[in-house]
Amino acid sequence: MLEVTDLSIDLFTARAALRPVDGVSYGVAQGETLAIVGESGSGKTVLNFAPLGLMPTGVVADLHGSIVFDGTQLVGMSERALRKIRGSAIGTIFQDPMSALNPALKIGRQVAEVSEMHLGLSARQAEERALDLLKLVGMSDPASRLQQYPHELSGGLRQRAMIAISIAAEPKLLIADEPTTALDVTVQAQIIALLKDLQRRLHMAVVLITHDMGVVASIASRVAVMYAGRIAEYGPVDRVLIEPQHPYTKGLIAALPSEDDEPGSMFRGLPGAPPILGAPLDGCAFAPRCPLSIDRCTTDRPAFVTRSDGAVVVSCHVVNSRNPKEVIYA
Numbered sequence: 001m002l003e004v005t006d007l008s009i010d011l012f013t014a015r016a017a018l019r020p021v022d023g024v025s026y027g028v029a030q031g032e033t034l035a036i037v038g039e040s041g042s043g044k045t046v047l048n049f050a051p052l053g054l055m056p057t058g059v060v061a062d063l064h065g066s067i068v069f070d071g072t073q074l075v076g077m078s079e080r081a082l083r084k085i086r087g088s089a090i091g092t093i094f095q096d097p098m099s100a101l102n103p104a105l106k107i108g109r110q111v112a113e114v115s116e117m118h119l120g121l122s123a124r125q126a127e128e129r130a131l132d133l134l135k136l137v138g139m140s141d142p143a144s145r146l147q148q149y150p151h152e153l154s155g156g157l158r159q160r161a162m163i164a165i166s167i168a169a170e171p172k173l174l175i176a177d178e179p180t181t182a183l184d185v186t187v188q189a190q191i192i193a194l195l196k197d198l199q200r201r202l203h204m205a206v207v208l209i210t211h212d213m214g215v216v217a218s219i220a221s222r223v224a225v226m227y228a229g230r231i232a233e234y235g236p237v238d239r240v241l242i243e244p245q246h247p248y249t250k251g252l253i254a255a256l257p258s259e260d261d262e263p264g265s266m267f268r269g270l271p272g273a274p275p276i277l278g279a280p281l282d283g284c285a286f287a288p289r290c291p292l293s294i295d296r297c298t299t300d301r302p303a304f305v306t307r308s309d310g311a312v313v314v315s316c317h318v319v320n321s322r323n324p325k326e327v328i329y330a
């Protein structure tokens with residue numbers, strides 16, 4: 001459904017030029033959930049939303065590489081064509097539903113609008129469908145929710161409304177960017193359960209951006225671990241979480257907080273900080289923090305070659321030289 005190959009993204013703002021995504025490759029099959037994990041600032045949001053033309057105004061994104069979605073190349077596509085795909089074939093969910101909902105429109109109208117616009121339904125049909133969608137996303141008392149404004153709903157209900165909007169046009173791919181980060185823990189679990197259920201019922205491909213390994217384990221079949229704009233490790237969730245190979249992934253998993261830690265403290269175990277993303281780096285971006293680093297790591301960039309057999313791919317000179325048979329090298 002989605003095949004991303006050697007994608008780099010340069011961002012230009014009035015103040016700076018940077019490359020937050022640098023040579024990333026992955027794929028998502030129909031009906032599959034891929035989790036993308038990584039520290040804040042590792043490029044997850046830019047990777048997923050710049051190609052859809054969803055960057056803030058004043059930011060120019062320059063894409064290199066290839067993104068084939070359902071047979072269509074997205075790199076180089078016109079803004080008009082992208083707009084058509086967004087909200088129809090590709091649904092999007094953001095961390096803060098308030099930023100995506102229109103505060104001045106009733107929930108029912110906002111959900112109905114998508115079906116009118118993308119499925120060509122009449123206002124009346126779309127309203128019926130909006131009611132069905134609110135039921136589908138598990139809203140209590142859906143008929144009266146249709147008549148409410150976003151500010152009248154709790155955070156969890158707003159996120160459910162956002163999800164109803166994102167699936168209204170029956171997307172083939174749903175991209176959810178930290179959809180539960182802003183919610184309380186119990187509501188988080190409900191929203192993840194909802195996404196899982198919808199994914200199965202609607203047979204969508206899902207890309208879920210998260211920094212919660214618990215969420216990765218519960219919903220995704222594959223995971224891409226990002227570090228400083230690159231993928232450090234990529235493969236089936238049960239292998240990557242249980243037997244991480246890249247030193248960064250190992251550090252992440254070893255540093256997982258216990259139940260009583262503060263939320264968001266999962267990266268506390270790794271000394272040092274990620275590099276500032278300016279010009280593309282020589283060598284491995286993780287080398288300065290890496291316990292295994294050798295000379296070559298600061299001069300040569302480790303290869304990252306995806307494999308069709310679904311094996312784990314690790315972008316690391318040291319790991320790959322130890323397991324030459326495990327990983328195909330460019």
Ligand SMILES: Nc1ncnc2c1ncn2[C@@H]1O[C@H](COP(=O)(O)OP(=O)(O)O)[C@@H](O)[C@H]1O
Nearest residue numbers: 013020039040041042043044045046056059277
């Ligand atoms: N609108 C923007 N303007 C300038 N820089 C940005 C913008 N959005 C993201 N960046 C930069 O791109 C990098 C990656 O950001 P982002 O994709 O938001 O990371 P993540 O989603 O993994 O937290 C960061 O260095 C961030 O500062």
Ligand SMILES: [Mg+2]
Nearest residue numbers: 044045046177
């Ligand atoms: Mg982000």
